[in-house]
Amino acid sequence: MRLHRLEVAAFGPFSGVEAIDFDALSDAGLFLIQGRTGAGKTSVLDAVCFALYGQVPGVRNAVKGLRSDHAPPGAGPRVVLETTVRGRRLRITRSPAWERPKLRGSGTTTEHAKVVLEEFEHGAWTGLTTRLDEAGDLVSRLLGMNAVQFCQVAMLPQGEFAGFLRAGADERRRVLERLFAAEVFTQVEKWLADRRAATGREAAELGAAAASVADRIAETTGAAPPRGERPAVPQPRRGEPAAEPFAEVEALPAWAAELAGGHQDICATMEELRAGVTETLRAAREALDDAKALAARQRTHAEAVARRDALAGRAEEKSRMASRLDAAARADRVVPLVKDVRERHGRAVQARRWAEETRSKVAALLPPKAPEDVLAKAERDRRDEAAALEGMRAAAARLRDVERQREELAGELRRLEPDDARTAAALDELPGLVQARRAELDEARAAAAGRSGAEAAVRDARRRLDAAHRRDRVEVLLAEAEEAQRAAVDAAQEARDRAQELRQTRLDGMAAVLAAELADGEPCRVCGSTEHPAPVASLAVVPSEDEVERAQAAYERAQERREKQTGEVESRRSERDQLLEAAGDAAAEALAAELAEAEEAFEAAAARAAEADLLENAVHRLEGDLDQARDDRDRVSRRLTEIRTRDGELAAERTRLAADLDRARGGDATLEERIARLAREAAALGEAAEALRASGRADEELAAARAKAAQEAAEQGFRTPDEVDEAAMPDEDQGVLRDRIRQLDDAEAQVRALLKDPELIAAAAAPAPGLPALEAAVRAAEAAHTEAASAADRARHRRDRLAELRERLAAAVAGWRPAAERHEVAERMAGLASGKHTANRHAMSLSAYVLAARLEQVVAAANERLSRMSGDRYALVHTTGKAAGDRTKGAGGLGLRVADAWTGLERDPVTLSGGESFITSLALALGLADVVTAEAGGTEIGTLFVDEGFGTLDEETLDEVMDVLDGLRDGGRAVGIVSHVAELRARIPAQLRVTKDRTGSTAKVVV
Structure with missing residues (x-):
């Protein structure tokens, strides 16, 4: 960026209009802005910054009212700056808000801030915008830096860098945050802190869920949770990392396992008790069962004797049923073959009927009783012909498309013919109308000339x-x-x-x-x-x-x-x-x-002028209509010719396609009908051939089935199928007979077994048992067993419930552990990023670390110039340790020390003298300007200002400083020094002299 010209009016101390030619000053490379204290030297820099960004540097921006107090009441403040930024010549005109006298009446009214941004293109100024926000955004994008960064880079401010040099880490951090984009790292710190809180809440919720399961375990078992209370959820104090959270949750699974072991012992004891009463019940029941068994055996023996006598009278019935079952079994081997003969006979009759029906359908196509091969050949002939005709379908589709195109062309022809007539009529009428309106226009213009x-x-x-x-x-x-x-x-x-x-x-x-x-x-x-x-x-x-x-x-x-x-x-x-x-x-x-x-005369002339404007518009409109009518006539004529030519071509193509299709369809109405007829005939012939083949196969299968059935019937002892049908018996009926025979056999076997059973024989000889006494003993034993079993079931239920809750507790603790681990990681990361974790050895926050890296770059750039200005004595040292006055935790890493080559020691910047502080601060300011410029995209600053501080230097140091500043002119950069030191007026011939008096300040360029 290079400044060319600055004009200020009623701005700051300048009551009138002052123009400053920076091109003339920049030609010298190094120039001086000099004047008495309070004359307005710094106001020149304010005007440059205000023109670019709409604000003035530093604390002066908070002061309301930039208008000069010396200016006349109606004079508005204005700043006009011409500058070149990235090869673009811009002119910015800005006016701050001010109170102007009302045009009518007394008092004042507010005149709002204004801006006009222009660019010099093609030999003239072109307006870009008049919006304050758009102008500020365009300037910031071109320069690549905001107002704070620009003031720090292009206008090294009076006294501010001495303060930055001696400031604590907190204040130095605020300055660096304004210059470098560290917001994203601050947001990372906040995100990690939020993440730590979120994972803490998640782990707390999962830990509370595990504690809730522990409460249910305690409720089930009647035991108290660890320490007799729910696991505590630790809450970190604001600004401090949380202590190790949820340690009690880890103890819950072991506590539950201990409870499970105790209840397992209780269950074992109750099971032993139940086993004892069960044995007593078993003995009582065995005695009762033995008595009941003896009584039952006595009854069984008596019943067996009675059943033996009854079964002896049913022997003849059993013999008849066995003979009938034997005949049915032999018939079962023949019945399937007889059924198969009957089924095949039916299918053979059906096949002969189908053959007759299909042959009748093709009777008109072939001679009667035509064999199968003749039918198959006729089918193939028709299918081949249909396949040949398939190729003509494309010609039929093309014929339909040609007819459709001819219909579309006919429709367009009907539409264009009226347009052709209309444009011809318009061409006959419009030339006369144009000539008449032009005559009226000439008369109106003559009348409006006055x-x-x-x-x-x-x-x-x-x-x-x-x-x-x-x-x-x-x-x-x-x-x-x-x-x-x-x-x-x-x-x-x-x-x-x-x-x-x-x-x-x-x-x-x-x-x-x-x-x-x-x-x-x-x-x-x-x-x-x-x-x-x-x-x-x-x-x-x-x-x-x-x-x-x-x-x-x-x-x-x-x-x-x-x-x-x-x-x-x-x-x-x-x-x-x-x-x-x-x-x-x-x-x-x-x-x-x-x-x-x-x-009145003016109004009449104005009316005629307005009439002339209307007539001129009418003439232009009619001329346009005439040109349009000519174009339309040409277009319609060309299109009609194209349509008629295309229709002739399509008509010839249609004649050819129609002739081909007529030959292809033969005697049928259409090609599709011929193809469909051939397909139907081929299908009918194929079906007739298939039916004839099926009838022959059915007759052969029927003869084979009859022979096989006759052979099997003879082998089973049957002479005719009727005998087989008579002997056949359904499976259900055979099953009934077999069941009856088996029942009789089983009953006889049971009776014989019972009568031979030694126990029944012995029981029949024994006396009858006493059952009532034995039943009373069993009831007493069952009551004792029920009570013991209930107690054992309750113990087992608690054990099973405890096992289920242990599984849920284990799942809850397992779900809690990853959350606790995530919280531990989040807490560690948040502590590292904030500088509050012990693993952060420098106790530096992430944003402070980034700013410390930027400060390290600044120190490296500053030492290149400080070495020259101090005669290789001083060098700035960036320290990461926390200074004694830094109160904010995590704000370390922004310390500055001064290394003294003469003593070999490092000094606090506050121990420097006034001149030493100035050269150190100036070197720091120039280094920061280099780093900020690189950070902003490397925008070249063609005009640089250094504001005050030279009065503290001795002659030798001033020479060194002037050499450094003179070196800033490399690459064509101009450096302006703001000072009232008399020696500089003699050293620097190119000067901007600012003079003040009672009516305001003035500026004059002296080269």
Whole structure:
């Protein structure tokens, strides 16, 4: 960025319009902005910054009102800056908000801030925007830096870097945060802190869930949780990392396992008790069962004897049923073959019927009783012909497409023919209309030519009328002023006479005044004598010196009023003469009539001018219609020719396609009908051939089935199928007979077994048992067993419930552990990023670490210049340790020390002298400017300003500093030094001199 020209008006200390040619100053490379303290040297830099960003640097931006207090009431503040940024020549005109006098009435009104941004292109200024936000955004994007960064890079500020050099880490961090984009790292710190809180809440919730399961375990078992309370959820205090959370949750699984072991022992004890009562119950039940078994065996033996006698009478029935089952079994081997013969006979009859039906369908196509091969050949012939005709379908589709295109062309032809007639009619009519409207336009233009003269006449009449009104008013004011002047002359003359009279009276009585002041032994102020033999005495009143001075002051005031009134009369008389020259002696009423006539003439001329505009628009419209009609006629004619040509081509193609299709379809109505007929005939012939083949196969299968059935019937002892049907018996009936026989066999076997059973024989010989006593003993044992089993079931239920809750507790703790681990990781990362974790050895936050890296770059860039300016004595050292005055935790890493090569020690910057502090601060400022420029994208700053501080340097150090500043001019950069040091005025010939006086400051370029 290079500055070319700056113009300020009513801005800061500059009351008028001041233009500064920076091109002339920049040609020298190094120039001086000099002037007395408070003259406005820094205001020049404020104007540059305000033009670019709409604000002034530093704390001055908080001061409201940039308008000059010395400027006239109606003069608006304005800054105009011409500069080149990235090869683009820009002109920025800005005005701050200010209070201007109202145009009507008294008081003020607010004039809002304004901006005009222009670019010099193709030899002229082109407006880019007048919006404040758009202008600021464009400048910031071109320069690649915001206002704070620009002021730090291009305007090394007065005193600020000495403060930055000596500042603590907190203040130094705030400065660096304004210059470098560290917000993203601060956001990372906040995100990690939020993540730590979120994972803490998640782990707390999961830990509470595990504690809830532990409560249910305690409720189930009647035991208390660890320490007799729910696991605590630790809450970290604000600004501190949380202590190790949820340690109690880890103890819950072991506690539950201990409870499970105890309940396992209880279950074992209850099971032993239940086993004892169960054994007693078993013994009682065995005794009862033995008695019941003896009684049952006695009954069984008696019943077996009775059943043996009954079964002996059913032997003949059993023999008949066995014979019937044997015949049915032999018939079962033949029945399937007989059924198969009948089924195949039915299928053979059905096949012969299908063959007859299909042959009747193709009777018209082939001779009667045609064999199978003839039918198959006829089918193949028709399918081959249909396949050949498939290729003609594309020709049929093309014929339909040709007919469709011809219909579309006919429709378009019907649509275009009226358009052709319409455009022909328009071409006949429009030329005459154009000629008529043009004649009317010429007449209107001739009548409107006098509008400018009429307008000038209106302005002249209005000016004369305004002058006449003012003339009449000024004459009244002049009469009043002349009257006041006469009164002031009289008053001044009277005051003059009074003052002269008092002065003369005091002169006349001065001897008496001096005599009154004489004292014996004191020298006389006139003759010096200490003797006063005859002092003068006066009887008249001598005015005092105060009275004479008061009279003189009254005279001077009266004289001032006289001069003021005289000036007022002269001013009014001069104004009246000018108004008489403008308005003449004509009365205001006559001039008003002249104005009305002039306005009426102007309105008539304006009306004719408006009519001429309308006629001109009408002529243009008609000419456009005429050109359009010609274009439409040409277009429609071309299209009609194209349509007729294309229709002829399509007609020829249609004739050819229709002839081909007629030959292909033969005697059928259409090609599709012929293809469909051939397909139907081929299908019918194929079906007839298939039916004939199926009938032959059915007859062969029927003969084979009959032979096989006859052979099997003979082998099973049957002569005819009827005998087989008579002997056959359904499976259900055979099953019934077999069940009856088996039941009789089983009953006989059971009876024989029972009668041979030694136990039944012995039981029949034994006495009957006593069952009531044994049943009472069993009931008592069952009651004891029920009570023991209930207690064992309750213990087992608690054990099972505890096992289930242990699984849920294990799952809850397993779900809690990853959350606790995530919280531990999040807590560690948040602590590392904030500098509050012990693993962060430097106790530096992430944003402070990034800023420390930037500061390290600044120090490296600064030391390149500090070494030259200090004669290789001093070098800045960046330290990561926390300074004694830094109160914010995690804000380390921004310390600065000064290494002294003469002593080999490092010093605190506050121990530097004024001149040493200046060169160190200047080197730091230049280094920071380099780093910020690189950070902002490397935007080249062609004009650089250094503000004050040179008065603290000795001559040798000043030479070194000037050499460094002179080196900044490399690459064509211009450096402006703001200072009032006299020695610099002699060293730097190119100067911008800012001068102040009571009416405001002025600026002058001296090269």
